[in-house]
Amino acid sequence: MTNNYSKAEKATMYFIGVTTGKSSIMKVFPEWAKYLGIYAEIKGFDFMWHDDPARYMEAVNFIKNDPLSMGALVTTHKLDLLDACRNEFEGLGPYANELHEISSISKRGNELWGHAKDPITVGLSFEAIVKDGYWNGSGAEMLILGAGGSSLALVTYLIDRAKAGRDLPSKIIVNNRSEKRLNELKNHAAKMVAEAGIEGMNIEYNLCPTAADNDAAVAKLKEGSLVVNATGLGKDGPGSPLTDNVVFPEKGLVWEFNYRGDLVFLEQANAQKESKSLTVVDGWFYFIHGWTRVIAEVFHKDIPTEGPVFDELCKIAARAGAPAKKAG
Ligand SMILES: NC(=O)c1ccc[n+]([C@@H]2O[C@H](COP(=O)([O-])OP(=O)(O)OC[C@H]3O[C@@H](n4cnc5c(N)ncnc54)[C@H](OP(=O)(O)O)[C@@H]3O)[C@@H](O)[C@H]2O)c1
Structure with a gap:
């Protein structure tokens, strides 16, 4: 080049x-x-x-x-x-x-x-999808698939949000297919949470090597939860981090970070849009x-x-x- x-x-x-x-x-x-x-x-x-x-x-x-x-x-x-x-x-x-x-x-x-700029821009995009106060008393959770740079930006934004005393998902779950970046994100977030002196922020990290593992995590989510595809699968690599057997939460929010590519994850969500009353958003x-x-x-x-x-x-x-x- x-x-x-x-x-x-x-x-x-x-x-x-x-x-x-x-x-x-x-x-x-x-x-x-x-x-x-x-x-x-x-x-x-x-x-x-x-x-x-x-x-x-x-x-x-x-x-x-x-x-x-x-x-x-x-x-x-x-x-x-x-x-x-x-x-x-x-x-x-x-x-x-x-x-x-x-x-x-x-x-x-x-x-x-x-x-x-990513913690700012991912935060602005998040706020366009999830209105202020959405998480208050809802019990809804958030599942982030992937532990790369944009997941780190999103977690950083959520920690800032906690620092500001704003509403948050009852639990933030991060799944990654391999351990290295999952641990990096975990350590980074723990350091930021400690430095900010935040208590009670519920973040869970799961090693999920297969799409079936991610399906199981989606199936456990409470009504109204947000599922984010931050893996790049569909654009940077083929497929989706989920299988076609996935069951999205009732009235859930589904956010694909990309807007171009063969976005299988988006198709999987759109297939359940009516039956599960989902809100499905791409990365535009x-x-x-x-x-x-x-x-x-x-x-x-x-x-x-x-x-x-x-x-x-x-x-x-x-x-x-x-x-x-x-x-x-
Ligand atoms: N719309 C926009 O403007 C916009 C902005 C930012 C990002 N994006 C898109 O968002 C995507 C992610 O960006 P990034 O910078 O975070 O990428 P990245 O740093 O490459 O991270 C991707 C992460 O996803 C993980 N992963 C891949 N397949 C997985 C699976 N099946 N299950 C669980 N985790 C899996 C990877 O695991 P390993 O650690 O094992 O490699 C890696 O940690 C990219 O496609 C990017 O283009 C779009």
Whole structure:
């Protein structure tokens, strides 16, 4: 993979990922930029999974030193990039040190800044699905399938929510197919809970190597519980973390983190939507919040997270991004 680091001729934001050209953002960004009055373009930089640190350094140095290169959104390489380039950043925003990652690169005058936006953007997406007070007295639980970066962001958000004294699921359950990341998440969450001095936050961690194990965990959930697919299965790998025999909880909420791919998990939920009165949501709002928070940081633009301007951004994204969304 060779990236083109030629001097930007107009304000440019970069997307640092793996197959950036396939993302809907390539079609959505120009339309959003027009609407927001940002005179800029977007370009992708592709890297291999766990690429050579020198390649991350090359990209970050290019952005840092090229005047019209304004910043970047980072996916997949969030930990590796910060690890390789930490000394290039004059400032790191909230969560970056705690989570050892950045998803946003921006400039403040001559300073290069990195931010970890995921706990914020996953939280905004969560709040779009689950209204304030939903968990109060309901007994409903939350099952997160997967213990990767976005599950960690979601658990971080939930710990912040507990710190703020807001309503929470009666139990948060995290299932992962292998032990390493499950333990990492567990240790991380325990440290955050202890530092925040929170008592009585009920988080359970289960090693679940098979889809049948995950089915059993779903079957035990109480009415109104939320099931989240944060495994990437359906997009990053084939299939679903559940089997077709899964039984979702009555009046449950089902959230697939992705919006493109062969989303079998979403199909499994939709098959029970009527019979179980489910609310089924894909990752489209997560995509929109993820991008708009980083665009706001990169272009120093106040972009609301709800209301008429946000609604218009959603409509523009649906119009511009729809073909790629359907094509997966
Ligand atoms: N819509 C959006 O804008 C948006 C934003 C953020 C993330 N996402 C999507 O969310 C997905 C997850 O992202 P991520 O960054 O958290 O990925 P990640 O770091 O790769 O983590 C995925 C986790 O799921 C686990 N897993 C895989 N198969 C499983 C199974 N059958 N049962 C239980 N656990 C399983 C993996 O286990 P191991 O530990 O064994 O590998 C890993 O811990 C990705 O597809 C990403 O594209 C979408």
